[in-house]
């Protein structure tokens with residue numbers, strides 16, 4: 001099990017464009033059309049399965065919201081930061 005990060009660690013490690021919302025880190029991605037968002041959500045799911053660390057993924061019209069927390073630890077850990085970084089790298093690929 002990963003250790004919970006402190007408030008300072010979270011602020012320091014949060015990737016650009018991500019925000020903290022309580023025990024979650026959050027980012028909303030915007031797309032030119034609905035199906036590009038759906039395809040992005042599929043890619044996020046594949047990363048989540050590979051990492052065995054799963055976000056809450058909300059698909060809306062032309063945007064997808066990703067919410068990450070470590071359920072077993074009850075807060076934000078390195079696994080959440082790592083997932084956010086992996087998603088960012090895929091989004092910018």
Ligand SMILES: C[C@H](O)[C@H](O)[C@H]1CNC2=NC(N)=NC(=O)C2=N1
Pocket residue numbers: 052053054055068069070071072073
């Ligand atoms: C049993 C437990 O759900 C699994 O070990 C994994 C699955 N994916 C997970 N995803 C997230 N975000 N947090 C977890 O604690 C977690 N645990």
